[in-house]
Amino acid sequence: MPKPVLHRLVESLEVRAPLDAADRAAILSLPHDVRILRTGAFLTRAGQNQSCCWLLTEGVACRHKIVADGGRQIVGLHLPGSLLDFQAPVVGSSDDNVQALTVVEAACIPVAAFEATTAARPSLLRALLAEAMVEASIFREWIANIGRRDARTRLAHLLCELALRQQMTGLTREAGSFHLPMTQEQIADVLGLTAVHVNRTLQLLEAGGLIRRAKRRVLILDWLGLQQAGDFRPAYLHLPERRLESAA
Amino acid sequence: MPKPVLHRLVESLEVRAPLDAADRAAILSLPHDVRILRTGAFLTRAGQNQSCCWLLTEGVACRHKIVADGGRQIVGLHLPGSLLDFQAPVVGSSDDNVQALTVVEAACIPVAAFEATTAARPSLLRALLAEAMVEASIFREWIANIGRRDARTRLAHLLCELALRQQMTGLTREAGSFHLPMTQEQIADVLGLTAVHVNRTLQLLEAGGLIRRAKRRVLILDWLGLQQAGDFRPAYLHLPERRLESAA
DNA sequence: CGCAGGATTGATTGCATTCAACGACCGTGG
């Protein structure tokens, strides 16, 4: 019998904060509704008050904003295990969009129910707080990445981050290679570049012997070199040391 | 008799989440130690494990990162009422620095004590979670600002944000004018620009009749125009509506 | 097969950087 999809939430919360049996049970008994969304589908839209929040269980989604001149900026990437927009009752509707980059499996959980089970359960709140703070740390690193690094460094940094984060969610089969589920235009929207320049910069990394590309896969030929090229130090991801070591 | 400095924390938490008398009392009885730090002093340094966390009560501080080529990126601004690095026990040491931009008054609170009083107090945890999520929302807006807007728009956006945030903390006496406690180089490090270009862009905004500058003060001549120039929509700050209205 | 979205390449443009010098302001010390 397959594990229930909500188990993914238990796993991702337990990475950084301890939960007891009651907490786990509370999560697993949350009412929910598993849905498959196709590439491009919106999970949330800016300004809309969500009556349910999403637990991403398979696939990749991005969070993005549209600026005045029509440009788009992707401000975050969601991998399986991440919980989206559960804060609605606390801070109101979110002001950005979440859209599936691949086919996505997600559990739709009524926020009211979610609120009810977390409200009086300190260890769950602490786990959510920990998740939120790690996410914030990633946002800060992205600010530095976009604000102060050149295109080559930015891209190398992103590749390192994705490689590690995917590895943590158990998405990668072979080590050193990972799935890059984005078009070059979407990568550009993550990095604050244009698709054309992303293309050239990918070729640059490839010419430097750091990576090789095949379809939508990236093979990392020189993990250490890519980290250096990307000024990548994984501390900001706040991964448990145990896992970090095995990545090296 | 002056209000105790910790009252600032109660106030800032209550902006978005309700606290009961016991919560307030718990905060106010936190052990702490008020300190005055001079401009440029570090409140925290990357990689150092903090045994105490800071509540900023007066002044402005910035959070910044240094990238490989020596460039600096300011990834966040802290105004009075913000609580820094209380998460140490949960996610480990932070990986960026916090430095005073002005003379700063801050309360140093032992993290152990802070942990102890919040650990079993759901409403406090929820308030902290709300704060963290608003902060994350600001980070996302900064990513979009730096990644996809040109210098003029970026700068106008920052000015709008600072004007509103300062107003919320009750820092501004006269409406439409606020203190900009940063050198142009520091502004550049916020926006991912150079000091030279910030200078020219400030002049551009001034020439456009949107602002006027005097020493380290900015007078907003055309609030609506500045918002438009900066593609600024304050939703991401998640201010209570009541306060937002009075700002207009 | 033909279509459509994505990737690639080339040529050109432009915004922001860099380098450099000068000016204004301010606190300090002679």
Add this chain to the structure above:
DNA sequence: CCACGGTCGTTGAATGCAATCAATCCTGCG
């Protein structure tokens, strides 16, 4: 009181990285 040094702000000229515009090549897919 004024000379001095240092930081910050301002301006000009030249450079460069990435954007833009445009065309072509792939490749998966109906």
